[in-house]
Amino acid sequence: MNPIDLIFSSRENKPIPRIALLGQPNCGKSTLFNSLAGFKAETGNFSGTSVEFTESMAIVAGRKVRLFDLPGTYSLVPSDEAEAVTRRWLDQGSVDALILVLDASVLSRSLELALELAETEIPFVVALNMMDDAARKGITIDVDELSRRLGVPVVPTVATRGQGVVRVVTEAIGAAARHGRANRPVYDRDVDSAVEQVAALMAGTFEGSRARYLAVRILEADPVAEEIVAGAGQPVLDAAVQIRRGLAVEHGWPEDGVFASHRHAIAVDLFESVARVVRNPGRPIRDRVDGVLMHPVLGPLVALGVLAGFFAVSFFAGSALSELVVGPFKAFGGLVESRLPGIAGVLARGTVDGIGGGLAIVLPYLLPLLFFMALLEDVGYLPRAAFLMDGLLHKVGLHGRSAIPLIMGYGCNVPAIAGARALESRRDRLLTTLLVPFVPCSARTVVILALIGAMFGLKWVLAVYVMNIIVAAVVGRVLSSVVPGESIGLLMDIPPYRLPPLKSVAAKVWFRIRSFLISAWPALVAASILMALLEYWGIQDAANRFLSPFTEGVLGLPAAVGVTLVFGIFRKELTILMLFAALGTTDVASVMTTTQIITFVVFVVFYIPCVATIIVQVKETGLKWTAVSVGLNVLVATALALLARLAGSAFIA
Numbered sequence: 052m053n054p055i056d057l058i059f060s061s062r063e064n065k066p067i068p069r070i071a072l073l074g075q076p077n078c079g080k081s082t083l084f085n086s087l088a089g090f091k092a093e094t095g096n097f098s099g100t101s102v103e104f105t106e107s108m109a110i111v112a113g114r115k116v117r118l119f120d121l122p123g124t125y126s127l128v129p130s131d132e133a134e135a136v137t138r139r140w141l142d143q144g145s146v147d148a149l150i151l152v153l154d155a156s157v158l159s160r161s162l163e164l165a166l167e168l169a170e171t172e173i174p175f176v177v178a179l180n181m182m183d184d185a186a187r188k189g190i191t192i193d194v195d196e197l198s199r200r201l202g203v204p205v206v207p208t209v210a211t212r213g214q215g216v217v218r219v220v221t222e223a224i225g226a227a228a229r230h231g232r233a234n235r236p237v238y239d240r241d242v243d244s245a246v247e248q249v250a251a252l253m254a255g256t257f258e259g260s261r262a263r264y265l266a267v268r269i270l271e272a273d274p275v276a277e278e279i280v281a282g283a284g285q286p287v288l289d290a291a292v293q294i295r296r297g298l299a300v301e302h303g304w305p306e307d308g309v310f311a312s313h314r315h316a317i318a319v320d321l322f323e324s325v326a327r328v329v330r331n332p333g334r335p336i337r338d339r340v341d342g343v344l345m346h347p348v349l350g351p352l353v354a355l356g357v358l359a360g361f362f363a364v365s366f367f368a369g370s371a372l373s374e375l376v377v378g379p380f381k382a383f384g385g386l387v388e389s390r391l392p393g394i395a396g397v398l399a400r401g402t403v404d405g406i407g408g409g410l411a412i413v414l415p416y417l418l419p420l421l422f423f424m425a426l427l428e429d430v431g432y433l434p435r436a437a438f439l440m441d442g443l444l445h446k447v448g449l450h451g452r453s454a455i456p457l458i459m460g461y462g463c464n465v466p467a468i469a470g471a472r473a474l475e476s477r478r479d480r481l482l483t484t485l486l487v488p489f490v491p492c493s494a495r496t497v498v499i500l501a502l503i504g505a506m507f508g509l510k511w512v513l514a515v516y517v518m519n520i521i522v523a524a525v526v527g528r529v530l531s532s533v534v535p536g537e538s539i540g541l542l543m544d545i546p547p548y549r550l551p552p553l554k555s556v557a558a559k560v561w562f563r564i565r566s567f568l569i570s571a572w573p574a575l576v577a578a579s580i581l582m583a584l585l586e587y588w589g590i591q592d593a594a595n596r597f598l599s600p601f602t603e604g605v606l607g608l609p610a611a612v613g614v615t616l617v618f619g620i621f622r623k624e625l626t627i628l629m630l631f632a633a634l635g636t637t638d639v640a641s642v643m644t645t646t647q648i649i650t651f652v653v654f655v656v657f658y659i660p661c662v663a664t665i666i667v668q669v670k671e672t673g674l675k676w677t678a679v680s681v682g683l684n685v686l687v688a689t690a691l692a693l694l695a696r697l698a699g700s701a702f703i704a
């Protein structure tokens with residue numbers, strides 16, 4: 052093996068850190084877990100018991116972790132079966148680090164568990180969750196001081212809104228790697244000396260820090276620790292229990308109360324030194340805005356509104372602008388053709404058309420779309436929309452992050468596919484790239500609006516979109532079960548809101564538009580030249596005849612739409628114009644039946660996106676997956692169009 056391979060294989064073999072979420076019931080463990088977990092989180096039982104835990108893989112900052120959501124735990128001294136099972140599992144060294152989830156709004160109570168954990172050998176970090184609730188109650192917490200006193204990283208989080216989640220897991224990975232130790236609580240001298248004595252009793256059987264940990268647990272009358280020590284020798288346990296009795300008598304407390312009360316006092320002191328409560332707290336702006344934008348009901352409504360508004364603007368302004376661009380180019384192309392003789396004129400016109408066609412996509416659709424998306428992203432809105440859609444997309448086998456490219460797809464598939472590059476896992480990139488072509492871009496929307504909208508009304512346009520989403524979801528579900536690779540959770544941190552620097556927005560727009568300029572536009576020009584030649588040679592009729600077994604035979608459409616459908620992929624934005632030209636009329640209803648129109652639209656909505664999209668796909672996923680993608684689209688489009696034809700002829704005419 053050469054050195055490079057060695058480096059890579061050693062990186063591959065690096066063990067995946069096991070990180071578990073521990074905390075009292077209702078502190079937000081499951082919420083945190085779900086925001087991190089893969090969509091195939093598995094529920095398992097601790098061996099030989101009916102106690103359940105949930106487990107999943109996740110990728111955090113490029114590193115894989117195995118996450119566990121544990122049953123709610125008040126204290127390391129178990130008070131029920133589930134806590135006991137969880138404790139035993141932890142004592143077996145089953146995790147590399149814990150994330151102790153604390154409810155910041157009732158901090159003093161939960162700090163005792165943190166102090167208990169500080170006695171163990173398990174590295175841990177604190178997720179100070181429910182910071183929003185705490186802020187609303189006027190509780191401010193000095194996070195740095197808490198971290199300094201406990202000796203472990205403390206990360207403020209709001210699990211319901213994805214705040215701080217990436218950081219807390221990253222800190223946990225770090226703690227696991229360096230075997231981070233917390234500061235041990237300091238007890239009264241007699242208590243401490245009792246710990247020393249018991250630890251000394253066990254020094255022969257257990258290694259130093261484990262002996263001390265077990266000593267504390269036994270002095271606390273912890274049955275799980277007693278099991279462990281008894282396993283090593285009953286006399287040791289008996290001697291230890293003797294010391295515990297002595298301590299209890301000395302303090303005049305029940306046997307299991309000495310540590311509990313000491314710890315309680317330390318927790319109260321700790322709480323008082325890190326937390327302040329103010330009376331009428333002002334609610335932070337971010338909290339108010341998030342309260343609406345990330346609200347489970349209002350949030351999606353706002354997202355729909357934002358999208359619809361953005362969509363309407365890009366569509367109406369876009370198509371108007373597009374016509375402005377296309378018109379002069381068409382005229383100019385005609386002019387050039389008439390001045391140049393024969394084939395040279397045709398080639399020149401094709402070139403001019405192609406350049407104009409590119410401009411007609413870039414200026415009116417791509418540029419505003421990309422600008423708007425970059426703005427939404429940098430302001431901090433897109434990550435929130437993605438977070439909202441996470442649950443929904445999990446059902447399809449994707450992650451919230453895929454929402455961003457999928458939403459962009461409604462504007463134009465090209466930047467959407469280029470945008471999928473930002474996804475961290477290869478599997479998600481692939482799945483998203485395969486799904487984007489099912490999202491009807493603005494060019495396809497033109498067809499839907501011009502045919503369905505004009506003839507049957509907006510209600511049916513909406514129906515087409517709903518059907519499209521359902522089909523895409525089904526396709527996604529099927530794909531996610533056949534595309535290889537693990538289901539891995541993807542972390543996204545929800546950033547604060549900010550005014551985006553225009554420079555960063557512009558850089559994003561440029562970066563994304565470049566992929567169109569470099570790869571797609573030249574293809575568009577080539578396609579235009581090809582189309583001009585076909586026209587010039589009068590091959591259209593021959594092509595239509597050649598395609599008629601499919602167009603007429605399978606889909607039941609007029610043969611004249613053949614060239615429109617096939618060559619539509621070169622110039623999707625011109626599909627409707629090409630259709631008018633092919634049929635020789637703008638009154639489609641006069642030459643096509645209702646069923647034919649519906650069949651045509653269904654086919655156009657689902658079949659291959661444009662050449663520009665295919666080129667970007669090849670660049671992003673390679674030839675093989677592009678072929679799969681194109682095949683899939685043609686297959687689904689044909690099947691659904693056939694269905695539309697059959698249903699139409701059965702119910703309409």
Ligand SMILES: Nc1nc2c(ncn2[C@@H]2O[C@H](COP(=O)(O)OP(=O)(O)O)[C@@H](O)[C@H]2O)c(=O)[nH]1
Nearest residue numbers: 076077078079080081082180181184209210211
């Ligand atoms: N306001 C607020 N609520 C939260 C937060 N994290 C979780 N919750 C809510 O707290 C409740 C309990 O959360 P859950 O994850 O089931 O807690 P678990 O019992 O620890 O698994 C749920 O209603 C969550 O929506 C947070 O950071 N802020």
Ligand SMILES: [Mg+2]
Nearest residue numbers: 077080081082
């Ligand atoms: Mg839970």
